[in-house]
Amino acid sequence: MIVETTRPATTRRAARLRGALLWAAVAPGCAWAAVRLGGLDRGPLVQLLAFTPYAAAGSLLPLLLALALRRRGPAVVAALASAALVAVVAPRALPSGQPPAAGPTVRLLTANLLAGAGDAGALVDLVRRHRVDVLAVQEFTPAAEVELQRLGLDGLLPHRQLSPSIGTVGSGLYARFPISAGGVRHNRGGWGFDQAHGTVAVPGAPAIRVESAHPSAPYAVDQVGHWRTDLAAQPPATPGGPLGILAGDFNATLDHGPLRALLDTGYVDAADQVGAGLVGTWGPYDGDWIPPVTIDHVLVDRRIAVRSVAVHRVPGSDHRAVLAELRLPAG
Structure with a gap:
């Protein structure tokens, strides 16, 4: 019992x-x-x-x-x-529906150069092989500017709005087409990253305002406020006005509310539009256990169609470059 x-x-x-x-x-x-x-x-x-x-x-x-x-x-x-x-x-x-854009095609590349350590030769090779029309760079240093020029980037993308700086705050915008109303916006939070911007005149399309985005990183709890401030300060889309593109290292994924709020102003995430929104863009890729996450984005006005998005390794950087092929509305 x-x-x-x-x-x-x-x-x-x-x-x-x-x-x-x-x-x-x-x-x-x-x-x-x-x-x-x-x-x-x-x-x-x-x-x-x-x-x-x-x-x-x-x-x-x-x-x-x-x-x-x-x-x-x-x-x-x-x-x-x-x-x-x-x-x-x-x-x-999963790919989404696209707007009926009938204008020219533009290829835009964005790359974080990790305080200038990214391989300039690899970046210029990407621009040349993929016939890139607009290049946005973050963590852009004076040494990187000199090396890119030496390797022939000026011949490929002769128009520019640059703000190189030693360390991680520098920013740059290169284009095949003329840039007007150029400037540099200084983020107030955290490290105070710069964001180069300008209006790119693409033949056969309306003018497009392009900005190399780089909000503060939430790498510590006391930096989260700066991160939110910088994301909230990003220029919103203007659905009833000029076209706009934000491209760069947003230090945020589509699971973060501040980035989704920015999208709600009238942008779409290019990778998300073509079913590539889960491709990691930040490693690290040096054997650490942290898996890749998607914090580099190309945000485009909803009137712009996205034809393809691909990520490419840039040796020396812990970020991968994002290449987006876009179809603009007719001008």
Whole structure:
């Protein structure tokens, strides 16, 4: 009798333990979904949200476990969390409809040069091979400017608005076509990154204002306020006015509320438009365990059609360059 009484009690304790462990496995996905859907990107949660695509994939594991163990409650909750995360992530891998733009094609490349350490030869080669029309660079130094000129970038993209600086704050904009109303905007937060900008005159299309974007990075909790300030200060789209493009290192993914708010002014993310929105642009790619995230973007006015987006490695930089082929409205 003692044995018969003990066995059911032991079985019940084991079942409760399994249930508790299963709920513990389900809880992170639920919390992540609540933070992402609630736009609660504050403090250390800002950095975590950059990895939401990985969290969406990982949330399927507790669901499969709950189904295998036939635990209805955890399975339902896990399914809801997974569905929420997949719903916000999966569309980035699917192409969207494009506006009926009938103007010329423009190829735009953006690259963060990691305080000038990015390989200038590789960058010029990308410009030459892909017939790039507009180049936006961040963390642009005087040495990088000299090296790019030596390698022939001026012959490929003769028009420019440059603000080189030692360290990480420099910015530059090069174009095949004339640039007018050029200038440099200085972000107030964090490191105070510069953003070179200008109006590019593409034959056969309306003039386009292009800016090399580089808001502050939320690399520490005390920097999150600067990050939010810089993103909020980015020039909004003007759906009823001139065309605009923001291209660069935004230090934010599509899972961050401030970037989504910027898109809501009238931009689209070029990579997201063509189903390439999950391709990582920031590593690091030196063997560290941190997986790639997508923080470099080309944001274009919704009247501009996106034909293709590709990322390219630039040796020496921890960012990958983003190349977008765009079809402009007719002028």
